[in-house]
Amino acid sequence: MKKFLGVLVGIAVSWWLVSFGQVVEIEFNTLFHEADAKAMENIVNLFQSLHPEIKVRLVQGRWAQYYAELRLSVIAGNPPQLGICHVNRLVEMVDYLTPLDASPVGNLLELGGIDPALFPEATWKAGQMGGHQYLIPLDTHGWGLWYNKDIFAAAGLDPDKPPQTYDEFVAACEAIKKAGYYAFHPAEDALPRKLRRAWEIFYYQMGGELFDPAFTHATFNNEKGLKALEFLVNIFNAYGWNVVGGNGYAQFTAGKLGMLFAGNWFYPTVKQSGVNFGYAPVPNLFGIPYTWGASHQLCIPLQPAGTPREVYLAAMKLARFITENAYLWTMTGGHIAANSKALEDPRLLASDYWKESGHILNDMIQKGLVRFPINHPRGSELENAIETYIELAVVGQISPAEALAKAEAECNRILQGG
Amino acid sequence: MGGQERCFFPAPNVLPMKHLLSKRFRQEIEGLLFVLPYLLLWGTFVLWPLGYGVYLSLFDWHPIRGSKFVGLTNYIALFKDVRFLNALSNSFKFAAMVVPLVLIIAFLFALLLWGWKGNRRLSSFAQAVFFFPYLLTVSVIAITWRWLLDPDFGFVTFIFKYFRIPAPTFLSDPFWALPAVALATVWWLSGYRMVVFQAALGDIPQELFEVAILDGAHLNQILFRVILPLMKPAILFSLVLTTISAFRTFGQVLMMTEGGPGRATEVLALYIYWNAFEYFRIGRAAAAGVVMLFFTLLLTLLGVKILGLRSELY
Numbered sequence: 001m002k003k004f005l006g007v008l009v010g011i012a013v014s015w016w017l018v019s020f021g022q023v024v025e026i027e028f029n030t031l032f033h034e035a036d037a038k039a040m041e042n043i044v045n046l047f048q049s050l051h052p053e054i055k056v057r058l059v060q061g062r063w064a065q066y067y068a069e070l071r072l073s074v075i076a077g078n079p080p081q082l083g084i085c086h087v088n089r090l091v092e093m094v095d096y097l098t099p100l101d102a103s104p105v106g107n108l109l110e111l112g113g114i115d116p117a118l119f120p121e122a123t124w125k126a127g128q129m130g131g132h133q134y135l136i137p138l139d140t141h142g143w144g145l146w147y148n149k150d151i152f153a154a155a156g157l158d159p160d161k162p163p164q165t166y167d168e169f170v171a172a173c174e175a176i177k178k179a180g181y182y183a184f185h186p187a188e189d190a191l192p193r194k195l196r197r198a199w200e201i202f203y204y205q206m207g208g209e210l211f212d213p214a215f216t217h218a219t220f221n222n223e224k225g226l227k228a229l230e231f232l233v234n235i236f237n238a239y240g241w242n243v244v245g246g247n248g249y250a251q252f253t254a255g256k257l258g259m260l261f262a263g264n265w266f267y268p269t270v271k272q273s274g275v276n277f278g279y280a281p282v283p284n285l286f287g288i289p290y291t292w293g294a295s296h297q298l299c300i301p302l303q304p305a306g307t308p309r310e311v312y313l314a315a316m317k318l319a320r321f322i323t324e325n326a327y328l329w330t331m332t333g334g335h336i337a338a339n340s341k342a343l344e345d346p347r348l349l350a351s352d353y354w355k356e357s358g359h360i361l362n363d364m365i366q367k368g369l370v371r372f373p374i375n376h377p378r379g380s381e382l383e384n385a386i387e388t389y390i391e392l393a394v395v396g397q398i399s400p401a402e403a404l405a406k407a408e409a410e411c412n413r414i415l416q417g418g
Numbered sequence: 419m420g421g422q423e424r425c426f427f428p429a430p431n432v433l434p435m436k437h438l439l440s441k442r443f444r445q446e447i448e449g450l451l452f453v454l455p456y457l458l459l460w461g462t463f464v465l466w467p468l469g470y471g472v473y474l475s476l477f478d479w480h481p482i483r484g485s486k487f488v489g490l491t492n493y494i495a496l497f498k499d500v501r502f503l504n505a506l507s508n509s510f511k512f513a514a515m516v517v518p519l520v521l522i523i524a525f526l527f528a529l530l531l532w533g534w535k536g537n538r539r540l541s542s543f544a545q546a547v548f549f550f551p552y553l554l555t556v557s558v559i560a561i562t563w564r565w566l567l568d569p570d571f572g573f574v575t576f577i578f579k580y581f582r583i584p585a586p587t588f589l590s591d592p593f594w595a596l597p598a599v600a601l602a603t604v605w606w607l608s609g610y611r612m613v614v615f616q617a618a619l620g621d622i623p624q625e626l627f628e629v630a631i632l633d634g635a636h637l638n639q640i641l642f643r644v645i646l647p648l649m650k651p652a653i654l655f656s657l658v659l660t661t662i663s664a665f666r667t668f669g670q671v672l673m674m675t676e677g678g679p680g681r682a683t684e685v686l687a688l689y690i691y692w693n694a695f696e697y698f699r700i701g702r703a704a705a706a707g708v709v710m711l712f713f714t715l716l717l718t719l720l721g722v723k724i725l726g727l728r729s730e731l732y
Contacts, residue, residue: 068695075481092698095482190590192678245569245590256570302482380696392680397592418499 024314026081027057029073031066032333035268039332046328047321054314070301071096079301081315085135087126087295088373092380098300098312099132105309108300109133112316118323119338120365126372127297135297136319137338139329142293142370143197143261144361145280146270148181151258152278155179162259162280169283173241176258183241184259185248186232188266195232195394196387197292198261202228204371205286210386215376215415220386221408228286229400233393244395252277264334264361267353279357281364293370296335298322330354336362378414385410468711475704492705502706504681505689508596509710512685513664513717515600516607520660521653523604524611531612532619545616549609556606560673563602564589589675592682599667599674599683606670607663611656618652619645650725657721665714686710 032040037060044058059080062069067089073079074096085093100108109116116124119137127135149159155175163169173183186201187194200210206224211217236244242251249266251257253273260266261282270277282291298319300312322329326337327345331353337343343362348354364370376382386407393403475493478486496502527548534541551559566573567588578585588598622645630640646653668687671677677684677692686706694703 065695068698071698095480191676243569243587245587247568247570250568251570254571378697384692384696388678388680391678392592395587395590395592395679397680 022053023055024053024310025055025057026311026314026318027059028082028315028318029059029062029066029070029080030084031060031063032084033061033063035265036333036335037061039329040322042332043322043325043328044318046325047318051317051321054317056318067093074302077304079303081300081303081311082318083299083301084138084296085299086373087123087135087137087297088375088379090127090129090134090297091375091377093299094129094134096302097134098302099134100136100300101133103300103312104303104305104307105312108312108316109136111313112320114316114320114323118340120340122368123295123338126295135299136323138296138298138323138326139333139335139338140293140295140365140370141264141335142361142364143201143263143282143291144357144364145259145282146252146262146266147259147278147280148252148255148257149276149278150255151176151179151181155181155258159278162278162283164280164283164289166283166285169285172259173239177241182243182246182251182257183239184235185242185246185251185257186235186261187248188260188262189247189249190245192387192391193383195390196383199228199232199386199390200371201261201282201290201292202231202286204290204292205284205288207287210374211376211382211411211415217415218408218411221404225404226400229390229393229404231285232390233396233400236394237396264336264357267334267357271352279360281360281369288369289364290369290371291364292373293365294372295338297338330358334358336365381414382411385414471704471707474700475708477701479700479704488701492701493709495702496705496709501681501684502689505684505686505706506709506713508682508684509665509667509686509713511596512600512603512667513661515597516603516664516667517657517660519600519604520607520611521656523608524656525615525653527608527612528615528619531616545613548612551606552609554606556669557673559602559606560670563598563605563670564674567598590679592679595675595679595683599671602670602674603664603667607660611660614652614656615649618649622648654721654725657725658718661717661721662714665710665717 028044030037030040040060041058044056047054048056066084070079070083070085070093079096085097090097098104098108100114105111108114114136120140123137123140124133127133127137145162147162152159152162152172155172155178157172157175163172176183186198203210203220203225206228208220208222208224208228210220212219235241236246242248242257248257248260248262249269252260252262253269253275255273255275282289300315300319303311323337323339324342326339326342327348329335330337330342331348331351334353334357336358337348342348348358351358373379374382389398389403389407389410392398393400398406476487476489478488478491480486527544531541531545531548534544554562565571567575569575569585569587569590574588575585586594588594626644626648627640630644635643666687667685668691671683671685671688672691675683677688687710690703690706690710693699693706
């Protein structure tokens with residue numbers, strides 16, 4: 001009997017040590033899916049193999065309701081210990097995040113050994129609000145120009161010299177159209193938000209701004225905004241470079257489209273399609289060669305009172321590991337790592353992705369040519385207001401001037417609390 | 419048993435009054451116990467969320483900074499919001515397209531199968547074909563129809579081109595987008611309603627048809643004087659279900675058009691979704707949900723009022 005009790009006590013002590021004494025369990029929620037999700041899974045698996053004392057539960061794949069779920073998990077007192085936040089969502093999410101430099105257990109940036117000097121200054125600062133640092137940059141992602149080299153050759157264009165000025169671009173579009181292909185698609189699969197991004201690229205290239213710095217009113221209903229929208233509308237109508245409702249992704253992978261504005265996440269798809277593609281920066285059509293982009297950043301959602309220090313430290317350890325090993329993120333997911341050391345990794349520099357497109361996007365980022373989305377507590381509603389009327393202009397339901405006037409009125413109503 | 423039913427209680431005439439009441443009470447308790455599991459689930463997953471939704475609609479809900487009671491402000495704001503009014507109008511338009519089409523097509527299919535009932539193989543095959551879309555999930559329906567209507571690669575576009583007719587860009591044209599989503603929904607839902615109508619047709623006594631034919635009734639007289647009146651409960655059931663489905667439509671709109679072009683297909687459920695999960699304006703979304711419930715109930719009661727609950731047979 002004594003022996004039996006001894007064994008029981010031994011098992012209980014071992015269980016306690018394993019459960020409470022050594023292994024810290026944390027949850028990491030992301031909004032990634034497809035290649036991005038696979039890339040993050042690889043990094044977390046690598047972390048797990050090196051840090052068995054931390055057990056990570058990785059939850060991925062929810063894009064549409066991710067932010068709502070993150071908020072609700074905080075409200076319910078059951079948040080993940082590490083999460084992802086788009087840099088432009090910080091202002092909406094700040095109430096639900098832990099200030100990393102002033103957490104309940106101290107300055108997590110110092111405790112976790114995060115060195116701000118390793119990140120581009122602008123990207124790092126984008127994670128600050130109210131004097132506190134809430135985010136740690138993971139990457140920058142954005143749109144570039146994908147073009148079909150075979151179609152270029154068929155149209156009598158140089159496949160190794162993609163257009164980079166307005167005149168070159170228009171000439172290339174006309175030549176491709178003449179050769180019997182769709183010349184250009186400016187907006188991936190033409191969803192409303194993609195059409196807005198295309199318009200923003202043209203508008204930003206002209207030096208335009210969507211709102212005044214204090215976000216008191218919209219500032220896009222002007223000559224530049226109109227010229228940008230007319231250009232976008234004409235692509236699908238007057239110029240005949242594409243058709244209303246055309247899906248750029250599908251057209252490009254089917255070998256029917258000459259040029260496409262799309263994000264770096266298109267790389268695995270286009271590679272798999274077998275299209276003989278090239279990649280170039282977004283051409284300088286209107287003055288400054290800006291492109292649309294954003295940044296994924298790591299965050300610690302607001303934890304319930306009494307969360308042990310070990311849990312915060314485990315989350316920071318994982319965050320640091322992810323940023324330092326983000327070469328894997330770039331190689332598989334295509335987003336350009338924010339950590340400068342990760343960008344110097346020889347495995348990344350030798351990869352096909354880096355040679356074929358990654359280095360070009362990185363060049364645009366380093367030159368500061370990637371414009372992030374607007375940063376406002378009601379940013380999603382403002383964007384929706386703009387894209388709704390841009391789409392109506394593209395499909396020919398209203399004129400570009402009318403679209404901008406309506407979008408401006410709706411944005412101003414939202415900004416005034418409506 | 420000797421022809422006598424087995425009885426667990428003594429015969430009523432030998433029981434005093436208090437025992438009689440006790441028996442009734444016990445029967446009521448028994449009945450209540452039978453429905454209790456369902457009531458518990460219904461209360462937990464339907465009644466309580468419904469009540470909480472109404473409660474939330476009266477607040478500017480922000481649990482971190484503190485929620486504020488705002489009374490009917492969310493409702494007033496809704497009816498001042500052109501986007502909400504547009505969504506409400508789209509929901510009505512959508513229901514007006516989907517409900518009659520689903521019922522008519524399902525009824526025609528049911529009649530067709532009823533006519534083929536002598537040929538069991540053909541009837542079973544056709545039934546499986548008509549019912550099949552209902553087995554698919556909304557995402558499969560949406561993706562399939564998005565591809566069918568694609569302006570570059572779509573089969574529907576191909577058919578138009580084959581006959582040298584300019585194909586509309588269905589999902590990008592504000593005029594066509596809502597009917598296109600409605601068409602996909604009709605294709606999806608008609609199969610199940612057809613089965614309901616088939617069952618109702620099968621319940622009509624054969625003698626009634628024989629008598630009607632002997633009396634010299636024409637086909638349309640048989641249809642309008644015999645079949646339709648006797649199918650009232652099935653029609654009402656399908657009408658209510660289809661109205662609720664049409665008014666709550668969400669998945670196919672989100673996946674086929676995201677509410678566009680512009681807001682041409684933004685229906686109430688999508689408006690609620692954007693407000694709740696994208697803008698996190700829970701109070702306003704809850705208020706819109708209550709309004710949606712109100713109109714769904716109103717339409718359902720209207721159907722009950724027009725058709726009545728009972729068939730002519732009973």
